[in-house]
Amino acid sequence: MVKAKKFVVVKHFEGDPKPSDLKLVEEELAPITDGEFLVEAEYLSVDPYMRPYVLQFPLGITMIGSQVGKIIESKNPDYPVGKRIVGYFGWRTHTIVNTKLLPELELTSQKPYLLPEIGDLSPSLSLGVLGMPGNTAYFGLIKICSPKHGETLVVSGAAGAVGSHVGQIAKNVLGLNVIGIAGSDEKCKWLVNELGFNSAINYKKQDVSLALKKAAPKGIDLYFDNVGGDISSTVIYQMNPFGRISLCGSISSYNTDHSSLPKCILVQPAMIFNQLKMEGFVVTRWNDQWQQGIQQNLQWIREGKIQYKETITKGFENMFDAFSGMLKGQNIGKAIVQI
DSSP, X not given: OEEEEEEEEOSOOOSSOOXXXXXXXXXXXXXXXXXXXXXXXXXXEOOTTHHHHGGGSOTTSBOOOOEEEEEEEESOTTSOTTOEEEEXXXXXXXXXXXXXXXXXXXXXXXXXEEOXXXXXXXXXXXXXXXXXXXXXXXXXIIIIIOOOTTOEEEEESTTXXXXXXXXXXXXXXXXXXXXXXXXXXXXXXXXXXXXXXXXXXXXXXSOHXXXXXXXXXXXXXXXXXXXXXXXXXXXXXXXXXXXXXXXXXXXXGTTSOGGGOOOOOOOHHHHHHTTOEEEEOOGGGGGGGHHHHHHHHHHHHHTTSOOXXXXXXXXXXXXXXXXXXXXXXXXXXXXXXXX
């Protein structure tokens, strides 16, 4: 018998998530049957989307999320022992998987897939630059923004897993002028000195409106929005005619009670008179091109055009701390938990 540990949702998040909202429990797993395989988690992801998405599910569900694991037992020839797999198995150490019965994958239409060949790179990258965040950056920028060489792009949440990747594609591959917005001097220095951003703004210390006017005196053509809120309104009012906005996230509001949201700054005048285009997206829209995105990002890593950083927390019991810290912006790059 294999004993699995998992975090169960016992109370839906209200405001900042609390440790008591989740409960760490153990369960004994039954022997696998024909068509099934057993996965032992190695790396687990914590991502901003988990905060709002989990509210869609009933109490008692395993906390949602993706992981990289190793197949340690199998009665399915398509998933042999020893292979690594990426799947939305939730916050759990061991999982029996039957690809025909995946009830908790209502979150995503994406089925588990074997880790592609990535050479000597860490398997954890399949949760970051070579996984969902990397594809979010790639498809969200290319497909939604339709960037053109020489344009100016602003990225909010720029030091996170998605934002840092977006800025590098824009700067190092497409030849854009890239401005990042982040929440510390350390993050801003990393964006400019290591990733090649043209400039970075610390929104906690600087007047974002004035800083943007200095960094982009001719205006902003593209905006990749990860945070929403006042920062986004400020950016939108400095955009050029026919600017494009890729709406990826709204992390500034995820811990806010939506029944008592403050009045927002009107963005409609800027949207109308500058004929701006704003489009929200969920990356699973491009599930049929998923491996294409991974291979393109892998090529750019090999060519030195994409760098990455991981903030790794060790120990399954520390999942909540990693999740909470990520929501507060304590990570640089991708937040990962290593078992």
